[in-house]
Amino acid sequence: MQRFLPFLEWLSDYNKRWFSRDLFAGLTVGVILIPQGMAYAMIAGLPPVYGLYASLIPLVVYAFLGTSRQLALGPVAMDSLLVAAGLGTLTITGSENYIAMAIFIAFMVGTIQLFLGVFRMGFLVNFLSKPVISGFTSAAALIIIFSQVKHLLGVDIQNSNHFHELLTNAFVKVPETNPFDLAIGIGGIIIILALKWWNRKIPGILFVVIFGIMAVYFLKLPMHGVNIVGEIPTGLPHFQVPRIHLKSALEVWPIALTLALVGYLEAISIGKSIEEKNREETVDANKELIALGASNMVGSFFQAYNVTGSFSRSAIHNSAGAKTPISLLFSALTVLVTLLFLTPLFYYLPNAVLASIIMVSVYGLIDVAYPKSLWKYRKEELIILLITFLTTLFIGIPEGVVVGTLLSLLLMVYKTSKPHFVELGKIENSEYYKNVDRFGSAVNVRKDLLILRFDAQLYFGNKNFFKKELFKFIQRKGTALKCVILNAESINYIDSSAALMLVQVIADMHERGLQFYIAGAIGPTRDIIFTSGISDALDKKYLFVQTKEAVNYFEHTTIPSEVSARVAYENRRRKIDD
Incomplete structure (x- = not known):
């Protein structure tokens, strides 16, 4: 049974002394996950509450099927941007249809990951080389950061997945900047960075959320045009089968495949790096695919969009002392309590605060050290990185991944031919x-x-x-x-x-x-x-x-x-x- 239910491996050896560590780590990550989940849902073009839905059922499923003991699952910036980029190319009318398609993509991502895991095809992710990943991630991070400028400035800026269009649209709207939104956003960035520099264990994101809500409420900032999250539906997501249509599947399968591979790559790389740091070997590549696939598929029946491992939250999860995936159950419990009782508290949460959380979280994804090392020792791989970076930045996110991967394979074939x-x-x-x-x-x-x-x-x-x-x-x-x-x-x-x-x-x-x-x-x-x-x-x-x-x-x-x-x-x- 352990082959099919990995939780039986650690449950049989569970030490009672681990419970307090799992409890603390789970609650810590849960508190951070709530504002991050809402922020990342905004990147995907979804209402903030869908970030909370994605932080509930998928975590429970992964806790029983995942093989990494410290991986923190949930919505992430990169995949959220990919969802927005994929759906942005389709002709979708109405927010309900947009939400339905995002949930359907999560179902497709889960189906693909589950299929790859069952047939032990995790090796496919190896074709995404490090230069491609670095170039793609850095470009996507810049796009995410500049997509939040509209919330930082407090103006309505036309969204785009092309960096130059984001810059142009933002530059035109600069004269209309709301100084209150700008002050809140810049203040949030400074506070998060300052607390992280002072003591990484202090949840700076939580402090910024609390201060932002208090400032808006007591200073009555909505009267000055400050944009807030507004009403968030109270209650748990209801069970609903995703709308499955052949036409929709044909339209979104390229982005679903990209999300399935990128999401798996993120999760497995995080799991392996933490595993090496802790000197333990528990991560099984194909079982991880099954766990991620099941998490996304089951989550989609409860209105969750696609999830994977988070770099920042996994680091916090590990440093907080998580010993087993039981901690994820406490994170999910934190989100559950929030959905049932605490969503009214987020009514006055300013969008600028969510923008500051996204910008700080995503900034760390911009990789400068790796291109420098390639400049010294692997210039041909640096060229692939730069082409992937520029293609993702100015042409499109899926196109960047495809072009970079094809160039990597072409370089490999050339090297083996001579x-x-x-x-x-x-x-x-x-x-x-x-x-x-x-x-x-x-x-x-x-x-x-x-x-x-x-x-x-x-x-x-x-x-x-x-x-x-x-x-x-x-x-x-x-x-x-x-x-x-x-x-x-x-x-x-x-x-x-x-x-x-x-x-x-x-x-x-x-x-x-x-x-x-x-x-x-x-x-x-x-x-x-x-x-x-x-x-x-x-x-x-x-x-x-x-x-x-x-x-x-x-x-x-x-x-x-x-x-x-x-x-x-x-x-x-x-x-x-x-």
Whole structure:
């Protein structure tokens, strides 16, 4: 049962002393989650109460199915912006239809994540490389920050998912700025940053919310045009099946897929980083997909839009001492009490305060250190980061992810099509064979012997490069060359196209009167050698475990030991034949 219900793993070993820690951590995160959830719902274009709905049922589901002990689930800025960006491209009339589509997207995100988890396809997220994630996240953070300028200025600014349009629209409206809204927003930012600098354990967000509500109420700021949240419905979300239409699914599936992968990536990266910090291993990638998928699917039946792990709240959750996901139940309980009894208290909450919370929370997502490191060591990856960043900023958020991912894959294919291919030589007074270019005069290079190492899999994309470079090396050696040894330690796979090429190369070698040996082939590569026809063109006695054995055989026809021969010839076909 533990395979399907991860909570049974920690529940059976639950220590009573952990309860107070889980209680404190859960209440702390719950208090922060309430204003953050409402703020992030505003980013998604939803009424603030939907941020509270998304902070209730999904947390309960994850508490029983999640494998991370400290991950804090709920609405996040990045995914909220993706929802707004995706729905902004559709023709939707009326707020009810907009809300229905946002909830339907959560259902689709959950369905995709659940499908990927059941079929153990969590590896797909690996195709979102670090440069793509960094560029996309930084650009999205800037868009989120500037999308809140309208609340900071207290004016009605036309929203957009394009950075330049946000800037232009805001600049035009600057003369209409409400000084009270601006003062509240700037004050909120300063207070949150100051308290965070003074003591990170102080919930600055909560202080700003309280001060903002008190200032608006006692100073009667709505009379001065200050925008407030207004009435928030009291009561729990009711059960309702999301409106499922084939037409809607076809329209939103690209954004749902993006949200499913990005949300999973956020959750798994947070879970793994906390796991490393705490020196414990509990996170299971595919179970996390199932937990996130179930949280989003079940949540969508209770009017929740999509959720994932939060960087900031998870850090607070961990530092507050959370030991198990029971703490999430206390966070959900805090939200439940708020929905039942406390929503009238948020009537006078100024939008500028929510804007200040969003701006401070999102600012930390802008990554400057990573591009600097790429500038020093990986300029080609920096180019991918910058293209992803600019595409996301000026063209669109989904387009940024797609373009960045395609460029990453293109770079990977290019790198594997022209991999590291070097000549090796024996280092004086040793048994080591190393790169001739790297070790220079310390390496003994022979005219009658060519030793090469190919540092990649051999497949259709690089077989022509291999053949071309191989004969370049042979041509440089001239007529004195007698033997070529291929060090295959780094070759972990040979496809059918490359195997056919190798057979032809071996035949060509023999026609030229050259010997050809293979040394250091690992198990999977040996299997391919014996099943693809390569062993028919190359007698198995020319397969060696180590390069030095191949050299000894060339020099003295020294037959390797019985153990060495058994290792060199070991393959699956041989086992089947035996």
